[in-house]
Amino acid sequence: MLIGELAERAGTSTRALRYYETHGLVRAARSANGYRVYDEAELPVVREIRALLAVGFGLDDIRPFVACLRAGNASGHVCPDSVAVLRRKLAEVDAGIDRLHEVRRELRDQLAHAITHREETCSRLRRTAH
Numbered sequence: 001m002l003i004g005e006l007a008e009r010a011g012t013s014t015r016a017l018r019y020y021e022t023h024g025l026v027r028a029a030r031s032a033n034g035y036r037v038y039d040e041a042e043l044p045v046v047r048e049i050r051a052l053l054a055v056g057f058g059l060d061d062i063r064p065f066v067a068c069l070r071a072g073n074a075s076g077h078v079c080p081d082s083v084a085v086l087r088r089k090l091a092e093v094d095a096g097i098d099r100l101h102e103v104r105r106e107l108r109d110q111l112a113h114a115i116t117h118r119e120e121t122c123s124r125l126r127r128t129a130h
Helices: 003-010 014-022 042-054 059-070 080-129
Strands: none
Touching: 003 014, 003 042, 014 042, 042 059, 059 080
């Protein structure tokens, strides 16, 4: 299939496909007239790339998933290298969540302090105004 058809079927742009190709994630043959021609097997690869990008994986992280698909697996998630990337990414997400919880606690403390300070100041001003 030509690049436009693959892009349409995968829900992406031809520019993205060329970008994935330059990074070695997608393979294209060339027709006699120089057009990129993609095998049907590239469709699940592109879908996998798009799904992983959508949840925050980088192109280097995606390579093991693509290799897993190219090895004939129905999913790019089942190979040991992919599992290792998933574990690492999950640890990164967990660390980010922990950090966000810390930030939330700090913001709540600052807000509580600001409200208390404001109420004390307003109360003091009302007393001195009388």
